[in-house]
Structure formats: C-alpha cells, structure tokens
Amino acid sequence: MTETETATPGLRQRVLAGLAILASRPGAALAFLYLLAVVAAAIAGPPFFADSAEAIDFKARNLPPLSLEPSWHYLLGSDSIGRPSLDRLLVSARSTLLISLVAVALSAAAGVLLGLVAGLRGGFAAAAIMRVCDALMSFPTLLLAILLLYVVKSSVGTVVLVLAVSRLALFIRVTRAETAEVRGRVYVTASRAIGARPGWITRVHLLPALVPTLVTLFAVEVAFTMLAESSLSFIGIGVQPPGVSWGLMVAQGRDYLATQWWLSFWPGLAIVLTALSLVVVANLMKTALDPRQKWRLQM
Amino acid sequence: MNAAAPLLRVENLSVEFRTAAGITRAVRNVSWSVLPGQTLAIIGESGSGKSVSSSAILSLLPMPPARITSGRILFGDMDLLTLDASQRHDINGKRISMIFQDPLSSLNPLRTVGSQVVEAMTTHEVPRDQAQARALDLLEQVGIPNAALRFRDYPHQFSGGQRQRIMIAIAIAMGPDLLVADEPTSALDLTVQADILQLLRDIQKRTGMAIVFITHDINVARQFSSAIVIMNKGAVVEAGATAEVLARPQDDYARRLIGAAPDPAAPISAYRRPPGRAPLCRVANLSKTYPARRDFLGRRKGTDTAALKNASFDILPDEVVCVVGESGSGKSTLARALLRLEAADSGTVEMDGRNLMALDGDALRRVRRDMQIVFQDPTASLSPHLTVEDIVCEPWNVHGDVVPAAERRAAAERLMELVGLRREQIALHAHQFSGGQRQRIAIARALALKPRLVVCDEAVSALDVSVRAQILDLLTELRRQMGLSLLFITHDLGLVRAFANRVIVMRRGEIVEEGDVQDVFLAPRHPYTQSLLASLERLVE
Secondary structure, eight states, rough: GGGGSSSSSSHHHHHHHHHHHHHHHHHHHHHHHHHHHHHHHHHHHHHHHHHHOOOGGGGGGTTTOOOOOOGGGGGGOOOOOTOOOHHHHHHHHHHHHHHHHHHHHHHHHHHHHHHOOOOHHHHHHHHHHHHHHHHHTTTTTHHHHHHHHHHHOOOOHHHHHHHHHHHHHHHHHHHHHHHHHTTTTHHHHHHHTTTTHHHHHHHIIIIIHHHHHHHHHHHHHHHHHHHHHHHHHHHTTTSSSTTTOOOHHHHHHHGGTTTTTTHHHHHHHHHHHHHHHHHHHHHHHHHHHHHGGHHHHOO | OOOSSSEEEEEEOOOOOOOOOOOOOEEEEEEEEOOTTTTEEEEOOOSSSSHHHHGGGGTTTTTTTTEEEEEEEEEETGGGGGOOHHEEEEBBBEEEEEESOHHHHSSTTTTOOOHHHHHHHTTTTHHHHHHHHHHHHHHHHHTTTTTTTTOOGGGSSSSSHHHHHHHOOOOHOOOOOOEEESSSSTSSSSHHHHHHHHHHHHHHHHHEEEEEEEOOOOEEEEEEESSSEETTTTTTEEEEEEEHHSSOOOSSSHHHHHSSSSTTTTTOOOOOTTTTTOEEEEEEEEEEEEEEEEEETTTTOOOEEEEEEEEEEEEEEOEEEEEETTTTSSSHHHHHHHHSSSOEEEEEEEEEEEGGGGHHHHHHHHHTEEEEEEEEEEHHHHHHSBBBHHHHHHHHHHTTSSOOOOGHHHHHHHHHHHOOOGGGGGBGGGGSSSSSHHHHHHHHHHHTTTEEEEEEEEEETTTHHHHHHHHHHHHHHHHHHHHHHEEEEEEEEHHTTTTOSEEEEEEEEEEEEEEEEEHHHHHHHHHHHHHHHHHHHHHHO
C-alpha cells in the first residue's frame, strides 16, 4: 500500500506518457496501431463478417485486388467461388490470434514455473526438468508438431497444445538461466542477510528481473507460433476446413499462386506484419520496464 | 637533448563526449608537461578526466563519442593530435607506451605471454629471432621466475602481479621515452603494489624513461612521483613539485582531497579492551574448505582450498574490529560464514550466547535482525528494479512486526536523513545516485532493523578517497548514536589506523595476529604484519 501512494503516477499520466513516447517514434506507433487493428478484427470480425466471408457468389469470382465494383468487400480481391478476401481475413484474425496467444501463454506459464523450480531448487528436480528440456529441444519444432499431430486427432485444441509443448523448452531454459544468474547477485544475498524467505526473494527480486526478458520472448514466440501454425495448416495438419486461419488461407491459395497471387499474399502479409509489430512493440516495452533504461524513451 | 626542455607538453586540451544524454565536457583546457626521466603523477577521483587526458596522448579515445575540441599535445616538436596512421605507428609502443589497470583484460587470453612480448617488437620491424631473444631477457628483467620455461604459458596461469609485470615487459620492449601508466597498481595487493612500483623505479633508473602515473592514491603519488597534477571535474586545479603540493596545497579541492587520504603519520586511536566484558559475538574455530573440483568419474582435480582455518575471536559490544588481509586471505569467507550466508564446515558463531550454527528457519531469521552486512559495491547490492523506498523498507516488509506498515514510509524518510540523504530522494531508483550516496542507502538498509553488529565487507574500497572519508565519518557517528559493533573488513591497512579498536590480520585463511590497534601498529609480532606495515610506509626506495 505504501509503495503505490505518491511515488507512482496515476493511470491517466501513464497513458499520456505512453502516447507521448509513441508519438515521437513513428515506427513503433505504426506497429502499435497495426496490432490494435488486428485485435479489433479478432473481436469484431466474426460477428460482422462471418456471413459475407462465406457467401458464395459466382458472378464475383477471381476478382483482382482493388475491385470496388460489386462492393467494397472486394477491395482485396476474391477467390474462385467469389468469397471476398478482405472479409475472410478479418474473420480468421480471431482464430489465428487465439491459437498463438493461448499456445504461448500456456507454454510461458508452465515454462516459467518449471524454470523457477529448476533455477532455485537444483538437485534431482532440476536435473529431470533440464533433461526433458534437452529432449524437447533436440527435435525441430515443426517435426515434433507434425509427429504429435499424426498421433492425436487434429483440432484447434490439439494444435494449441502441440504448439505449446513444442515451445516449452525455450521458456524453461531462459527462465532457469536468468534465475540462476539473478540468484547470485549481491542484492539477493543482501536480502538473504535480512532474513527474507525464498518466496519473497522470488517475488521481489527474481520476477522483476525476469519480466523484461520474458516480455520480449513472449512476443517473439507469438510471432513464431503464428508462423508455425501457418506451416501446419499449410501442410494440411493444422486448422481443418471449414475452420479458418491465416495460415490455412495461405495454404488454400497455394494452387492458384500463378494466376490469383492475392489469395496467399494478403494473409501472408498479415502474418508477417503481426510478427514484425510484436517484436517492435516488445522491444519498446523491454526498455520501458527497465528503470535504468527508461530515460532513453523520454528523449 | 636539453635537460630542461619538456619531453611531452599537453597544451589547453579539451575533450567532449557527445552522447544521447547530452554533451559532457570531460576535459577542460588542461595543460601539463613532463621532463625526460621525470615521474609525473596525475591524481584525481573518478570522473575527474585524468584517464581521458592521457588516453588522448596515444590516440586511444573512442571517437566518436569523444571529440577533441581544442589543444595540442607536443612530443618534441610534433603535435600528436595531427598524426596520420603511419606516423602513429612510429610513436605508439615504440616511443610512448602504456600500461593499464587490469592486466588480465589487456593481455590476450588465447596467446602465450612470450608471443605477446615478441609481437610488441616484430610489429615495429624487429627481426623475429632478435625479438625472441630480447623477449626472454625482458621477462627476466621484470622478474618472472623461470622465464624460459614460462615463455609458452598463457596469461591465466600467472598471478595478478605477474601479469602486470608481463604488461610492463611489453611496454618497455622498444625502449620508449615515455611510459603512461593508468592506475597500474590499483587492482593489486599492497605488497605486490610495492614490488611493481619498485620494478618501475628500477627500469626508470636504468633506461631514463619518463613516467606519467595516473592514480587515485595519494600515498602512492607521494612516494613515487617528483611532480604532481591534481585534477577535478575535467580541469587541473593544482600542479607542481610533489612534496611542495602535498605539504601546502593552495586549492580548496586539493586541500580536501589530500586531507581525506589516510595519513601514515596520523595518530593511532588508543584503545584498551576492557577486561571481563561479555562478548556480543564470539567466533570459535570457524573453518571452511572449498573442495577440489571433480571430473566426470568423480576423481578429484587439484587440491582442496582451505579458505578459513580455525578462526576464533570475540567482538565486544560497541567495538570496531577490523579484519585486514590481502586478496585470498579468507576475510570475505569469514564474513559470509559468520552471517551464515555460506555454510561453514565446522566451528561456532555465538550471538549473545546463542549458537547460530544450531539455528534454523524462523529462529535464524530472528537472529539475523541483530546482524547486518554492507557490501563492497553498492551498485551491485541494491536492486535496480526497486525504488529507494522499497529498498530501505525491505527489512521491515520481511520482518513485518518491527514497524507497522502505515509508518514505514515515514520511518524510511527518517533513516534517509540519518545517513545524510534527503527525504524526497526516497522515490528515486538506485542508479540515480552517486557511488557514495548508494553506499549510504545500503547503510540505511542495514540499520533499519536496529542491528547490534554490522559487518562491512570492504564497504568503502570501491569509493573515491573523499567519499570514503565521509562514509567512515558517517559510520563512526552512527556507531556513537546507536551503540553498534562493527566488523570492518578491508585490505587497506592505512584506513584502519584511526578507525579501529581491534585489528585482526589474516593470511591464507588463518588469523596471524590479533590485538588492540596501537599494539598491532606499533609493535607487530608476526613477520607478515611487519612486512605489511613496512610496505605501507615505504612503497619504493
């Protein structure tokens, strides 16, 4: 209670300061706006565009981008049965985002927990966790996912789980390494000399030191998972039709690359831009979360 | 050559650093000169610009961000600031060379020391076979035992003092006219420091080279140099003959700096341990051995290291006990074992008659309130993620029953004032303070639980001389107010003189001498203590 009273600025000032930081950084501001747009599409896309995205219209088949003729829905073109690409893109934003966010969130939660145990405890538990980690890491992510998806039936739930397991090792490794490093710092020894319990040390000293690294890792992993999900869908074992995802859209456009390039291009671009924006914003967050680096943002 | 003509003249040198945070004028209109064969000491605290001005001589400044905005550096009649790369090659390492503070990072760890000495010459077109022969000769000259055998050893196989000797061999390989030495002995133990200074003095006598000696240690400057330049905040505040300047400094800052240095002639505090008082803390037969590393099959590699052997001593209430020793003497292990930050192998530590080694869990946490520690490096010992308020309140947040939650902020503010900081500063982070202020914060944290014993592990060694004096004054004052006992661990014998009540001298994990301060200083019994005191008083002949 004491620490929040006067020293920390209110939410309003924080938001204003954040906007000022974005205003002086056009690149980061663009990335931020793009992510906002993706989130908006994930929320508002399915209720508003689900019907138009699935509407088959043979009069409007194979329209190239910038076709405003039947209606603005065809701005990004349409496929061979006349479904507008723009609407399909907006609708599938939700599943794409959810799959990668949930997968990485699961992976991070389990990974940080196991990493903390391995870093703080040592002994048999740590050895066991790290050997499992080694086993997971010795498999290429996609190969592991493909193997697992051949064993279990492919559905949105299993795709999420498989992606989460395949990226688990990275979170464990990073957390453990960082924990072991921070644990040896003099200010942690000072805390032990005061008589602090391990729980206190973890909460007050370890986690704040971990957060900037984890934020960056989280963003990079969401981007990576998004691409991995696309690859799985592309080779046909990820999200199954009639489900939709950007990766699946890229896959479905594969046969038409020579004639209707826009079918794969727009979802591909959306994936790349999302990944890029996440990394840019995460980088900014990392600086903002470090009290020693924060001043750089105020210039 | 005319003996009165200076060998090197720095005239009106100004250097700026342009960084994102703004322009820092690191050196402002600095002028000094050094005569052939002379030793000039440049003295200053961290940030005074003493290293920047001398790096400019060898063109070692990182440019950008550094920019030389005015001035000349005349070597004979050549302006060193206008040289091109090939002219530079004829000067650096050949006519002017340099040695640095940390010999481990200035030697290439992947190459043998012999090849590095040879390279210093072959790069200046000395034929390889001649260079080989001379390199061996040089290593012998700088006092590397069995030089021929050790020629093919790597830097990590030598001690700190030996590495500095190897650096010196490289620096004098081409017989330079001028040696720039940037804090060459600051990282070394007292006795090793004396050996290195003696070596430099001997080489100088033989070859007649001039030395520019950059240091923060006034005692070293006093004994080693004939001329002195004192710098503060990028400007020269006083210059002249060493004896003259140190005896009668004119400038205000110079006077404070010289006054803050431990004076070898200062009176020793007189203390007689009162007989029959019950000790606050009793250490008995404390031992700690670091086992040898084992290889894959569990076979021992090397031997066990006994860091602490049967250490026994008492600390009375209200007493300042100083533990003195060189690096590796086990003094830090003693501090950590005593506080149970590290498990000792055997022995006992009694606080008020309770054996710490037998306690666990909550009982141990309770005793920890009575004994706190201040570490050497305040930058490392304060969390960068917390505000000063959170740092100072941490002891109270951990031991919830000491100060009620609602009063912690006010109590923390009072503590800030007690250690000489301002109340408002409590909302800042540690990196926004200077080194000395950070150490004050660390002291405030240590005092929060009203301990009865504070262990200071080299608590002032990383600080500048004038700041060091302030922190020692603060500790003395706090001790008077709160009735603390201090266990003060240091490698600096000069510091102890006016500060300690009792002195414990350690060497290789053993206590070799213990006694009241004036007895240890005036009548040392152990030969090691005698040699330590001798090197303090007489670094070079």
